[in-house]
Amino acid sequence: MLIGIVGAPNKGKSTFFSAATLVDAKIANYPFTTIEPNRGAAYARAKCPCVELKMKCRPRNSLCEGGTRLIPINTLDVAGLVPGAHEGKGRGNQFLDDLRQADALIQVVDASGGTDLEGNPANGADMAEEIEFLEKEIDWWVAGIIKRNWSKIKGKGISEVGVALSGFGASDVEIRGAAERLELEREKIEWSNEEVLSFATEIRKKTKPIVVAANKCDLPGARERVVGLMEEEKGKMIVPCSAAAELALRKANRAGVVRYVPGEREFEILEGANEKQKAGLEAIRGMVREHGTGVQEAIDKTVFEVLKMIAVYPVEDEHKYCDSKGVVLPDAYLVREGTTAHEFAGKIHTDLQKRFIGAVDARTKKRVGKEHVLKNGDVIKVLAN
Ligand SMILES: Nc1nc2c(ncn2[C@@H]2O[C@H](COP(=O)(O)OP(=O)(O)O)[C@@H](O)[C@H]2O)c(=O)[nH]1
Ligand SMILES: [Mg+2]
Numbered sequence: 001m002l003i004g005i006v007g008a009p010n011k012g013k014s015t016f017f018s019a020a021t022l023v024d025a026k027i028a029n030y031p032f033t034t035i036e037p038n039r040g041a042a043y044a045r046a047k048c049p050c051v052e053l054k055m056k057c058r059p060r061n062s063l064c065e066g067g068t069r070l071i072p073i074n075t076l077d078v079a080g081l082v083p084g085a086h087e088g089k090g091r092g093n094q095f096l097d098d099l100r101q102a103d104a105l106i107q108v109v110d111a112s113g114g115t116d117l118e119g120n121p122a123n124g125a126d127m128a129e130e131i132e133f134l135e136k137e138i139d140w141w142v143a144g145i146i147k148r149n150w151s152k153i154k155g156k157g158i159s160e161v162g163v164a165l166s167g168f169g170a171s172d173v174e175i176r177g178a179a180e181r182l183e184l185e186r187e188k189i190e191w192s193n194e195e196v197l198s199f200a201t202e203i204r205k206k207t208k209p210i211v212v213a214a215n216k217c218d219l220p221g222a223r224e225r226v227v228g229l230m231e232e233e234k235g236k237m238i239v240p241c242s243a244a245a246e247l248a249l250r251k252a253n254r255a256g257v258v259r260y261v262p263g264e265r266e267f268e269i270l271e272g273a274n275e276k277q278k279a280g281l282e283a284i285r286g287m288v289r290e291h292g293t294g295v296q297e298a299i300d301k302t303v304f305e306v307l308k309m310i311a312v313y314p315v316e317d318e319h320k321y322c323d324s325k326g327v328v329l330p331d332a333y334l335v336r337e338g339t340t341a342h343e344f345a346g347k348i349h350t351d352l353q354k355r356f357i358g359a360v361d362a363r364t365k366k367r368v369g370k371e372h373v374l375k376n377g378d379v380i381k382v383l384a385n
Pocket of ligand 1: 243
């Protein structure tokens with residue numbers, strides 16, 4: 001799973017990305033921690049079963065902070081978006097190539113209204129316009145791909161559209177589904193330009209869902225503007241946030257001058273903090289206490305509400321909730337809602353899926369079959385022959 005952090009310049013993308021990926025303990029066997037400067041592991045928060053089971057867990061592929069499991073997910077600080085990206089303007093091609101790989105997007109916008117679409121200083125810039133602008137750039141880009149391949153698509157079936165969009169990360173099912181919902185011709189394609197664009201919009205909605213991080217809410221008037229925006233844009237997922245505050249807290253936590261768990265509303269200033277640090281942290285305390293910084297909330301909403309993932313914990317001993325070496329609740333997996341026990345086995349190991357004969361729900365000790373659908377927080381032992 002990859003979440004792309006996108007938006008126009010100077011909205012706070014890099015600040016958001018740095019905050020989201022700054023976590024004290026690095027997880028050694030997590031493959032994506034330091035590949036490229038703009039790629040990093042952020043964390044989705046789940047309730048760790050160790051609390052209700054009253055056991056001490058020893059996470060291996062994730063972290064547990066006071067009963068909250070932090071499960072790594074990949075994030076990408078996408079190259080700045082500028083108007084005309086779909087025509088290759090700015091770093092448009094890099095931008096779109098980055099986007100292609102993402103399963104969902106967090107669009108960082110400037111809720112203070114202090115920057116325009118190109119990132120230049122402004123007064124009261126319109127957030128709704130900024131949100132629409134990203135959607136349009138993606139739509140035009142998808143439509144452009146179809147148009148460039150028109151000679152191969154015209155008069156043919158929908159599978160040719162699938163071929164043209166194969167690099168975009170849209171599956172055949174999604175492509176067919178989009179055409180069906182719009183009641184577009186699927187046997188002998190003769191779509192109008194308008195139909196191509198509406199198809200592109202439908203594909204974008206399905207394959208690149210967007211969560212809006214309405215950033216800089218620490219600035220005067222910003223939060224009120226976000227409340228107004230949420231009223232206007234009821235169908236959209238909008239999270240008010242302050243990436244700068246989250247970054248300050250995580251940095252202070254790393255420096256050992258504050259105790260802060262990502263996403264929590266309380267933090268404790270420690271002895272080592274100097275006067276300047278104390279003053280800076282006290283200045284954001286009220287906002288954090290009342291609203292949180294929103295950064296972790298935006299990520300959690302993207303993972304659990306938009307992408308509809310659930311956290312599942314595989315074990316080898318369903319009585320002791322541990323692996324073969326006695327490590328309690330070692331791993332947490334994020335899988336799509338609706339994942340079956342058999343599919344889950346495949347996520348652990350293809351071999352385990354081949355040898356699958358059943359599974360055990362560790363909480364109930366009940367044996368379940370291949371088609372059993374997993375729930376969020378399940379602890380599962382896969383049985384293999
Ligand atoms: N007040 C405030 N400023 C922010 C916040 N996030 C970022 N900034 C500032 O906005 C400017 C642009 O931030 P940056 O992360 O580089 O934006 P990017 O171009 O979108 O990657 C910098 O001066 C940041 O310090 C925030 O939450 N609050
Ligand atoms: Mg940046």
